[in-house]
Each structure stands twice: as structure tokens, then as C-alpha cells.
Amino acid sequence: MGVELAAEQASSYGDLDNFHYTDSQLVYHVKNALKAALEGDCDNYNQLVGVMHHSERLLPDEVALLVTCLKSLSGAVSCIDVVHHRSLLAAIFGMRLWNYSTDVMDALVELVISLASSSAQYVDLCLDMLVSNFVPPYSFLELLKQPRGLTRKDQVLDRVHSTLKDIANLVPLSPLRLEKVIRERMPNIYMKEPLIVMYVENMLRLESGAIGELVGSTMLVAIVDRLIDLDVEIAWDDILHDDFSKGIFEMEIEDLEGPADDLQHDGDEFPRQTWIERFFGGNVVAEKLDSLMVLTFEHLNSSNESGRLDQVFEVLLQSFQKTVLTAYKSKFAQFVMFYACSLDPENCGMKFAVTLVNTFESSAYPEWRMSAVACLASYLARAKFVSASFVASILLRLINWCSDYCKNQDGDSNPKAHKVFYAGCQAIMYVLCFRMRSMLAIPRLRSQLFLLRLDEILKHPLNPLKVCLPSIVEEFLRLAKSSRIFTVPENHVPNGLLESELSMAFGGLERLDMFFPFDPCLLKKSDRFIRPNFVYWSMVRSTYEEEEDDDDEGTSDEDVHELRTGGSRMMSDGLDRSDDEEDSDLDDFDYSLNKMSITPKDPPSYRFGVQMPSRIRPSTSPESL
Structure with missing residues (x-):
């Protein structure tokens, strides 16, 4: 028979x-x-x-x-x-669990487990079959929008993950093979968004699941790699298609200049026609990246709630150093690090900044050092959760490095020979453009700012003021003048706002180090995770109108002398402070940010400081966008 x-x-x-x-x-x-x-x-x-x-x-x-x-x-x-x-x-x-009832599913996974445990030659085939079920056949995409489709999804994926765990128990080396299979099976960036999202969902489920200790780090690294693949696929022409010569800061300011009735001042909503919709409406690649970023943010939040954030962050930090930091024109993937740091500022937030400053000080590759310090500057400028005291301590390290560099140099400005030095100087000025006023609001930090050795760097023959990006230099000098902290001889100040040959040589064309990575996030769904902890240029600029009226009554020469000569004991070992002092600093810092009005009083063309770009971009125009 x-x-x-x-x-x-x-x-x-x-x-x-x-x-x-x-x-x-x-x-x-x-x-x-x-x-x-x-x-x-x-x-x-x-x-x-x-x-x-x-x-x-x-x-x-x-x-x-x-x-x-x-x-x-x-x-x-x-x-x-x-x-x-x-x-x-x-x-x-070739059988797909999605096509069968639960009785068939159970019999099929039982057979798969038997095959995997019977011979090593079947392990890869079994794993590949299971991973292929991470996503459904195309015919199921519409069904997944209905309750019965979601039920089928749970039935399939629960069996897939339990079977992977059973095989891992029976075949100890199978997780190593699984990592390879998952990478090879990972959908390319052109596959439909629901399939990419579901695949990454399963990867994150593995990361936090029973075999997460064996495959979790690989899953996270592979996801970051895919974020980068999508990120670099988005061209700047897609973002700045209206006017490539216009900086992102200008656009941010312009969109905030709308009627007051159009604004929700809870920090979560902007006018309907936001710059996010303006740039990325209908951009399929950006929408895929956005969905994956949200998925990753939610996983980070879940990891934090379960006490696993430290473990996850270590993997992300290593991945960031190897891929994101060196990726050409990464625009959004780095916000995974920003959000992780916002969940644990005292641990992850500080560790991230210290890693970047260490890379700047000691890496063997100049491009990595320049990228690291640009990322560091952008992070310190934008991260609302980073205390003013910590910002000051990192600035001290950067200033000390630049000062030591100056002591060993006596030549004239040479952008190519001293590009790491200029990148460091530019980072210092950029951070101060954002943070100087909040630090000045704290008496102890105000005293310390007067004791920094920035003057000797700015007056050195290397003359960073004539090499760094003019828009940042101009804004920095404006703030320095109003605060009377840093004095610069006239012959060191560049004339006008047009780029010199020196600054154009430093900027170059299509340079990775000319980008500040943490510009406003232009991804629609991801923005809600970043916005509550993000410092916008409009917030900083809005304090000018409040304080400029007081400039004439500002710090007297006697006050300056007292600040310059007093308080030196505070600077002995890198801004040491007690817990009570730190709490006080944080309170003062939070207050200085909370009082900042989101809606500026003057139009964007009122002064050049408004147009200071957050993103140092290639020298394509007089303003070096």
C-alpha cells in the first residue's frame, strides 16, 4: 500500500x-x-x-x-x-507556517526540530526555514491589517521563536549559525516597509529573548547597519530640494515664525505644514527609516524599563564607533544613541560624551577624530538632559588639548596640516554658541568660564577664527563680546561674513567632518521621541532679545577682573563638584532652558546669528552652508 x-x-x-x-x-x-x-x-x-x-x-x-x-x-x-x-x-x-492551521504548524516545527538535532548538515536549512517565516508572504500584508491576520502573526512567530530556542538547547552551536542566516535573510532597503519592520521586530525579539545573550549583540549591530544603509540612501537633495543654499537652522526658524495660533507650546506639535512634512512627505526610504527608528526607540525604552539598558547601550556604543561615526553623511541613525543617552543621562549620556572626546584626543585616524569632535559638539549643544557642569568639564578637556597643541606649533594657518586642531576649535565655539548663556546663569560656572585658556588659542598664529566656519565664528564672537569673557585682537577677527580662502580650504567640498550630526530630526514619527530632550536653535536665539537690553549694564571691568582672578581653586582638577552643587547646577540649567521662548520676536533676517547653521556643510556659497 x-x-x-x-x-x-x-x-x-x-x-x-x-x-x-x-x-x-x-x-x-x-x-x-x-x-x-x-x-x-x-x-x-x-x-x-x-x-x-x-x-x-x-x-x-x-x-x-x-x-x-x-x-x-x-x-x-x-x-x-x-x-x-x-x-x-x-x-x-519551502513550507511557510503562515499558510497552515496550528495543527500543521505544530507538526512542521516538530519535524524541523528533529531534523536539526539529527545531523549538523540540516541545521542551516532548518534555521533558514524558520527565519524565512519572520515575514509573511506578500498575500498576507492586507490580512495583517485585520484582527484575524494579527492572530495568525502571533501564532506563527510564537512558534518560530520557541523552535529557535529548542534548537539552540539541542544544538549549542546553532546560535552562531543563526546570526549568519539572519544577516543573509535581512530584507534589502527596497523591500516593502511592513516586511522590513516585521523582520526587525523579530530581531529585537531575539535580542531580548531566551537566546539574547548568545545572539543579541549581533542583532543590534545588524539593525544599526540597516539604519545606516537607509540613512545614506536619502540624499541631501531630497532634504533641501527647495533651496540647497538654505541651511537647516533657517528652515527651523522660519517654520517657528508662523502665527501663534498655529503653534502648540507643549513641545510636541508644530504647525501642520512642518518642515518634516515638507522634506519627507512621500519619501519612501525616509518613511522606512523612520519606522525602524521608532521600533528601535521603543526597544530601548523597554530595555530601560527591564533594567537591560546598560547591556544594550554597550553594544550600541561599539557599533556607533565602527559604523555610524565613520558613515559618510549619516543624518539620522545617530539619534538612536541620542535617545539611549536621554533614558540614562548619568550613565549612558556621560559615557557617550567621554567616548567621543577620547576618540578625538587619541584616535590614529584624523578623519575619525574630526568626526568624533563634530558629533561631540552637536551632542553637547543639543542634549537638554546634559548638565551645564558636565558640558563645562568636556569643554575644559577640548580647550586643554587645543592649548597644548598650540604650544607645539609656531607656524601660520594651514587648514590641511592642522585640520584636527581646527575641528576642535570649531567644536568649542559651536558648543559655546548654544551653552554659553546657560552656563553664565550659574555663578560657579561663570567664574570658571573666565579662567578657561581659550584666549591664548584664539590669539595664536594658527588663527582658528580665520579658518573655522564664518557663521559659527561670527556668532561666537557676538556672544563673547556681550559676555566679556573672551577678548580677541582686531587683527584676529575675520572681515565680514564671506568665507576666506582659509575657511574654504578647511571646509572643502563634500567633507564628512563638516556635519554636525544632531541637527533637528526630520523624521516625522521619530521626532516625538527626540523633541522633549532636544535644544532647538530658536530656544537659544530667543534669549538674545531678553538679554541684549542689559548689555550696556553688563559685567563691569571690575567684575571681569574679579572673575578672572578669583575662584581659581575651583579649576584645580577638572570642575570637581559635590552632589548638592550638581543638583543646584541642574536646577539652574533647567530653569534657564524653560524660560526660553520658542517663538522669536524678530524675523530670520534680523541678524546673522539667527542664520547660524547647525550643520557645518560643504563650502558651496558665501555662507558656507
Whole structure:
């Protein structure tokens, strides 16, 4: 009797003993069919293979037949030959759990586990089959929008992940193979968004699941790599298609200049026609990246709630150093680090900044050092959760490095020879443009600012003021003049706002180090995670109107002298402070930010400081956007 007929007859009866085929007898028939195929008799074998191909709208008898055959194969895996039974294996590993009822799913995963544990030659095939079920067939995409589709999704994925865990327990080396399979199976950036998102969901589920300790780090690194792939696919022409010569800061300011009735001042909403919609409405790649970023943010939040953030952050930090930091024109992927730091400022937030400053000080690659210090400056300027005291301590390290560099140099300005030095100077000025006023609001930090050795750097023959980006230099000098902290001789101040040959040589064309990575996030869904902890240029600029009226009554020469000569003991070992002092600093810093009005009083063309770009971009115009 043929295998198909025997199985069909046996499966048609609830009491198998009343018919003459027990489970062991069915296994025996399947084994015979497999052995006969080795000798050239393929009739029963072909029937068995044909049963495996049943998937479309199965009748109850057909479901029972398929379940019976799968279970029989589980007991006969020792007779399956990877070469001679290739068609059977192809049929089994080509089955999609999504197409079957739960009875068939259970029988199929049981067979997969049996195959994986029977021989090492099946492990990769089994893992590949399971990973292929991370995403459904295209025909299921619409069904997933309905409750029954979501139920099927849970039924499939629960079985996939439990089976991966069972195989890992039976085959200890399988997680190493799983990492490779997942990377190879990962959807490319052109695949439909729901499929990419679902695949990454499963990767994150593995990261936090039972075998997360074995494969978790690989999952996170692979996800960051995919974020970078999507990120670099978004060209700047897509973002600045209206006017490439216009900086992102200008656009941010312009959109905030709308009618007051259009603004929600809770920090979560902007006018309907925001710059986010303006740039990325209909951009398919940006929408995919946005969805994956949100998924990653939610995973980070969940990891924080479960006490796993430290572990996850270490992996992300290593990945950031190897990929994001060196990626050409990464625009948004780095916000994964920003959000992780915002969840734990005292640990992750400080560790991130220290890693960047260490890279700047000691890396063997100049480009990495320049990228690191640009990222550091952008982070310190934009991260609302970083205390003013910590910003000051990092600035001290940067200033000390630049000062030591100056002591060993006596030549004239040379952008190419001293590019790391100029990148450091530019970073210092950029951070001060954002943070100087908030630090001045804290008496202890105000005293320390007067004691920094920035004057000697700015007056050095290397003359960073004539090399760094003019827009940043101009804004910095404006703030320095009003605060009377830093004095610069006239011959060191660049004339006008046009770029000199020196600054153009430093900026160059298409330079990675000319970007400040933490500009306002232009991804629509991701923005809500970043906005509560983000310092916008409009917030900083809005304090000018409040304080400029006081400039004439500002710090007197006597006050300056007292600040310059007093308080030196505070600077002895890098801004040491007690916990109470730190809490006070944080309170003062929060207050200085909270009082900043979001809506500026004057139009964007009122002064050049408004147009200071957050993103140092290639020298394509007089303003070096």
C-alpha cells in the first residue's frame, strides 16, 4: 500500500487501532518509501513529496493527511538522505507556517526540530526555514491589517521563536549559525516597509529573548547597519530640494515664525505644514527609516524599563564607533544613541560624551577624530538632559588639548596640516554658541568660564577664527563680546561674513567632518521621541532679545577682573563638584532652558546669528552652508 494511501486511511479514523495502522506502522511505511527511493523505486516517495506541497485551501481530510505525514517523517529522519531526498527536503523547507492551521504548524516545527538535532548538515536549512517565516508572504500584508491576520502573526512567530530556542538547547552551536542566516535573510532597503519592520521586530525579539545573550549583540549591530544603509540612501537633495543654499537652522526658524495660533507650546506639535512634512512627505526610504527608528526607540525604552539598558547601550556604543561615526553623511541613525543617552543621562549620556572626546584626543585616524569632535559638539549643544557642569568639564578637556597643541606649533594657518586642531576649535565655539548663556546663569560656572585658556588659542598664529566656519565664528564672537569673557585682537577677527580662502580650504567640498550630526530630526514619527530632550536653535536665539537690553549694564571691568582672578581653586582638577552643587547646577540649567521662548520676536533676517547653521556643510556659497 502506498504511503499516501496508508496515511490517508489512518488519519481518517479517530481510533487508529480500529484500522490497522498505528503511528509506528506509519513511520515504518515512510521509512520504506525513503529507502525504496534510494534503490530507484520512487512511487511512494513521490506521493510523500506531493503531500508536502499541499498548502492552498486544504480540506479537513487534507489537513489530517499532511499532519500525519509530517509526524511520520519526524520519526523517520534517520532515513532521510540530504542528496537522494533533495526534493523532499526542498518541499519541507519551502513550507511557510503562515499558510497552515496550528495543527500543521505544530507538526512542521516538530519535524524541523528533529531534523536539526539529527545531523549538523540540516541545521542551516532548518534555521533558514524558520527565519524565512519572520515575514509573511506578500498575500498576507492586507490580512495583517485585520484582527484575524494579527492572530495568525502571533501564532506563527510564537512558534518560530520557541523552535529557535529548542534548537539552540539541542544544538549549542546553532546560535552562531543563526546570526549568519539572519544577516543573509535581512530584507534589502527596497523591500516593502511592513516586511522590513516585521523582520526587525523579530530581531529585537531575539535580542531580548531566551537566546539574547548568545545572539543579541549581533542583532543590534545588524539593525544599526540597516539604519545606516537607509540613512545614506536619502540624499541631501531630497532634504533641501527647495533651496540647497538654505541651511537647516533657517528652515527651523522660519517654520517657528508662523502665527501663534498655529503653534502648540507643549513641545510636541508644530504647525501642520512642518518642515518634516515638507522634506519627507512621500519619501519612501525616509518613511522606512523612520519606522525602524521608532521600533528601535521603543526597544530601548523597554530595555530601560527591564533594567537591560546598560547591556544594550554597550553594544550600541561599539557599533556607533565602527559604523555610524565613520558613515559618510549619516543624518539620522545617530539619534538612536541620542535617545539611549536621554533614558540614562548619568550613565549612558556621560559615557557617550567621554567616548567621543577620547576618540578625538587619541584616535590614529584624523578623519575619525574630526568626526568624533563634530558629533561631540552637536551632542553637547543639543542634549537638554546634559548638565551645564558636565558640558563645562568636556569643554575644559577640548580647550586643554587645543592649548597644548598650540604650544607645539609656531607656524601660520594651514587648514590641511592642522585640520584636527581646527575641528576642535570649531567644536568649542559651536558648543559655546548654544551653552554659553546657560552656563553664565550659574555663578560657579561663570567664574570658571573666565579662567578657561581659550584666549591664548584664539590669539595664536594658527588663527582658528580665520579658518573655522564664518557663521559659527561670527556668532561666537557676538556672544563673547556681550559676555566679556573672551577678548580677541582686531587683527584676529575675520572681515565680514564671506568665507576666506582659509575657511574654504578647511571646509572643502563634500567633507564628512563638516556635519554636525544632531541637527533637528526630520523624521516625522521619530521626532516625538527626540523633541522633549532636544535644544532647538530658536530656544537659544530667543534669549538674545531678553538679554541684549542689559548689555550696556553688563559685567563691569571690575567684575571681569574679579572673575578672572578669583575662584581659581575651583579649576584645580577638572570642575570637581559635590552632589548638592550638581543638583543646584541642574536646577539652574533647567530653569534657564524653560524660560526660553520658542517663538522669536524678530524675523530670520534680523541678524546673522539667527542664520547660524547647525550643520557645518560643504563650502558651496558665501555662507558656507
